[in-house]
Amino acid sequence: MAVDKKRLEEALNHDESNNASENYFYIPLGSLFVRLLVHTRITPNQLTIFWGCLMFFSSLCFWTDDRWINVLGGIGWVISYALDCADGSLARYTNLKSGRGDYIDGFNHRLTYPLLMFSLGYWSYRWGMDSIFGFDFDPAVYLFLGCIAGTCMVLIIDVGNIYNRIMPENQMVTNAGTTGMEGEYVRHKSFYKKVIPFSPFPFTNMLFLIPFFALFGYLDVFIVFYAFVYAGGLFYRAHLLYKKIPGPDMSGRFR
Numbered sequence: 001m002a003v004d005k006k007r008l009e010e011a012l013n014h015d016e017s018n019n020a021s022e023n024y025f026y027i028p029l030g031s032l033f034v035r036l037l038v039h040t041r042i043t044p045n046q047l048t049i050f051w052g053c054l055m056f057f058s059s060l061c062f063w064t065d066d067r068w069i070n071v072l073g074g075i076g077w078v079i080s081y082a083l084d085c086a087d088g089s090l091a092r093y094t095n096l097k098s099g100r101g102d103y104i105d106g107f108n109h110r111l112t113y114p115l116l117m118f119s120l121g122y123w124s125y126r127w128g129m130d131s132i133f134g135f136d137f138d139p140a141v142y143l144f145l146g147c148i149a150g151t152c153m154v155l156i157i158d159v160g161n162i163y164n165r166i167m168p169e170n171q172m173v174t175n176a177g178t179t180g181m182e183g184e185y186v187r188h189k190s191f192y193k194k195v196i197p198f199s200p201f202p203f204t205n206m207l208f209l210i211p212f213f214a215l216f217g218y219l220d221v222f223i224v225f226y227a228f229v230y231a232g233g234l235f236y237r238a239h240l241l242y243k244k245i246p247g248p249d250m251s252g253r254f255r
Helices: 005-011 020-037 044-062 067-094 099-127 141-166 189-198 203-215 219-244
Strands: none
Touching (some): 005 067, 020 067, 020 203, 044 099, 067 099, 067 203, 203 219
């Protein structure tokens, strides 16, 4: 099947709010996948289901202490996200965009993000450090931190959706990432948008780091760091959106 190169280029992801890992790795790799997949009968929704399954099974690779299986799980997540970047472009090119695709995409992330973080917490519980600077602690805390990190990741996504339901006249692009959401309201907007895309905080950059932490056996450090990062990120985003919602009109109280 002949490929319309101009239409294909227009279908590829060119979002200005992308993070460094997206611009320099995920999207180029995803674009390569799209250029290959347009020659097949694979539909965008089938691709979305596939990368969701790949994320799921890649998360299970952290239920063992085999370092290379752990690294493989991290690589599986990286490839999954590249495919996540590809399915929308494939849908635009093939004109097979649908609400079902968005539904499956959202379901995938809400299932696999908590599973990933809990799996990393489980790895840390079984094989991570049980003392820091000479102070012993119960490794079960890693399980708690994994639950916290996974729950906060889902809520970071969904507080924007809650805001849009309450404020339909002032909708926000909830999948624009931190530069597209918080980046529009911070005081030093230009600096924020230049620095954050290269920081380890955005989800996409975080996922890119997993294979390296797995390779060197520091997944316990990883889960502790991101549990606090995403708990703080959730509080900041929720507080920011809360302030943008008008409160009650107190002038008519008790009348």
